[in-house]
Amino acid sequence: MMPQAFLSGIDHVQLPVTDLEESIHWYGEIFGFQVIGHYGESAMLSVHKGPNLMLWQTKNYSPVRFNKDGELKPVLFFSSGDIDNLVKHLKEKSVAIASFDDGGFAKFLKFYDLNGNLIGVMQLAGKR
Structure with a gap:
């Protein structure tokens, strides 16, 4: 039930x-x-x-993120239909990118906002 x-x-x-x-x-x-x-x-x-x-x-600020087996993980993930151009845009704006990986089924981007919050973005393969 x-x-x-x-x-x-x-x-x-x-x-x-x-x-x-x-x-x-x-x-x-x-x-x-x-x-x-x-x-x-x-x-x-x-x-x-x-x-x-x-x-x-x-x-009493502290950034939002957690640690899993020594790796910092974002609490928040956005979705994107154009993650490659988003990466270019973030670089142009001097945003601190933590990682950008292709996991096969999806691309994953992690970056820090201006407050040090670790934010994630993902784009599923074949989604635009």
Whole structure:
């Protein structure tokens, strides 16, 4: 017997930031995120599809990521239909790229946002 479906999806993901206005500008300039709500110390951003992104300015900042067998892993992964050009775009914007790998079934990109949060992007093979 299947449990009742109380959840309908993921609404938003939250990231800590050191400077909210600078981070809003960065996510807008780099990825095209638009502010859909500004709440003083936090802001909700939206991009084409998927869950929204909530940025929280915090004095007790620590970047979002975890360690698995000595490898840093991103907590957040975006999807892309043009990951190769995204890599070029990030390099042009001097974004710190941690890795870019072709896993066969998908390409995986890991980079650091301006706050040191490790972010991932993936593109499934054959998806554009």
